[in-house]
Amino acid sequence: DTAHGHSAGVVKTIERIKGTWPDLPVVAGNVVTEDGVDALADAGADAIKVGVGAGSICTTRVISGAGMPQLSAIWFSAQRARARGVPIIADGGVTYSGDIVKAIAAGAGCVMLGSLLAGTEESPGETELFEGRRYKSYRGMGSLGAMTGLGADRYASAQGGGMRSAVGTTSNKLVPEGIEGRVSYAGRLSEVLYQLVGGLRSGMGYAGAATLDRLRTGSRFMRVTTAGRTESHPHDVQITNEAPNYQRS
Secondary structure (H helix, E strand, C coil): CCCCCCCHHHHHHHHHHHHHEEECCCEEEEEEEEHHHHHHHHHHCEEECCCCCCCCCCCCHHHHCCCCCCHHHHHHHHHHHHHCCCCCCCCEECCCHHHHHHHHCCCCCCCEEHHHHEECCCCCCCCCCCCCCEEEEEEEECHHHHHHHHHHHHHHCCHHHHHCCCCCCCCCCCCEEEEEEEEEEEEEEHHHHHHHHHHHHHHHCCCCCCCCHHHHHCCCCCCCCCCHHHHHHCCCCEEEEEEEECCCC
């Protein structure tokens, strides 16, 4: 699990693992291109994680200039992964349950969730009170706080730029690719998952898909303009009773 999965270090590590334990399933990433998928599949990866800079707490795209919009990354990666017989996992970019629907429709086998679950009671973040509302702390693995702990290896940003631990490294010697923040308290995990699964089922119903495979093969994508995106959200009203599955980001 690294921010740059299409790298020699990751490929060699996969080859070593599969050479020693050929039956051990290996999930590797992250990549956003067809070539990245090929490299990890050739090395022996059994599943591939897709997404660079899509996470809500990630700054990789603006700090390094690297990355790709998540839906495009899923689409292009999935085409190649399907030909290679390797499933992909969409990592990042999920803000609403509808994003799960679109990720799977674009070819993902499943999705990874971060911020959507970070506010749950069961998440490890500390509970905070701010202006009378409850929040849970949330940070990226590329944030200063995480990197001075255990996260620097993922971003190769320790002293000297090598893949080494940054424990004890001063913050001014690190180049973070993430932030630390807070998300609204979301209640029990089971309640959040209920809404997410309900949104996925609803999306499958609109697409006429009885199965996830049918959702992947039978969906159509349309380009959405800025005006169309605005129209997709509640507009021209003030929300007086918040829904459990919607919060304007």
